[in-house]
Amino acid sequence: MNDMSPAGIGHNGGPDLIDEVLREFDPAIQEATNWLDGAKVESLDQMNAVDALAKQIRAARSAVxxxxxxxxxxxxxAWKAEVARWKPTQDDLDRMQKGLAKIVSDFKAAEKAKREAAEAEAKRISDEKARAAREAALHVDEGDIESVRAADAAKREAEIAAAQTRKVAAQAKAVKGLRTVTKWSYETDPATDPRGARRP
Structure with missing residues (x-):
């Protein structure tokens, strides 16, 4: 029994050790229970009795x-021994993890640098193509089919370059969901067309 009362007769496996330890303290435990009815100490005699009782309860706790x-x-x-038995294997696996990370770290760094360089180059080309397309669109003369064709070709090249930049960025583990969007419109040269240029 674990309710701080003496073990009864007929317990399976014999009396509980906790009950056996507390047996000699049972009167003090019962008396403490009686005192703990919500009432406060109101006299010197009661104080001395409670102090003596508290000393016995402390002794019971020490015995337990x-x-x-x-x-x-x-x-x-036994638990410590079992933990110690597992530790060498755990430590060795940790060493393997660290070693594998070490031997691959330089290659991963080089690959990262290559991807970043490829991304930067793709962006440079894309920006160049976009500038060329904007320049071609700015000087389009809709009455000149060749200028329209040239502007359309420049626009397609810029779009292809932008798509390639997005692809390279994804390969370089860029933030997913971000992409460059370019809007196009033909513009006339404000210096030669009094209608003014149309901005995208």
Whole structure:
């Protein structure tokens, strides 16, 4: 029994050790229960009685702690031994993880640098194509089919370059969902067309 009352007769496996330890303290435990009815100490005699009772309860707690340690120490020692048995294997696996990370780190850094360089170059080309397309669109003369064709070709090249930039950026583990969007419109040269240029 673990309710701090003496073990009864007929328990399977014999009396509980906790009950056995507390048996000699049972009168003090019962008396403490009686005192703990919500009422406060109101006299010197009551104070002395409660102090003496508290001393016995502390002794009961010490006895329980000692008995617990005697019972659990073998279990704790066995637990520590089992933990120690696993530790060399865990440590060796940790060493392997660190070693594998070390031997691949330089290659990963080089690959990262290559991807970043490829992304930067793709962006440079894309920006160049976009500027060329804007320039071609700015000087389109809709009455001149060749200028329209040239502007359309420049626009297609810029779109292809932008798509390539997005692809390279994705390969370089760029943030997903971000992409460059370019809107196009033909513009006339404001210096030669009094209608003015149409901005995208």
């Amino acid at each position: 702690d000692k008995a617990r340690d005697e019972v659990t120490k073998p279990l704790h020692d």
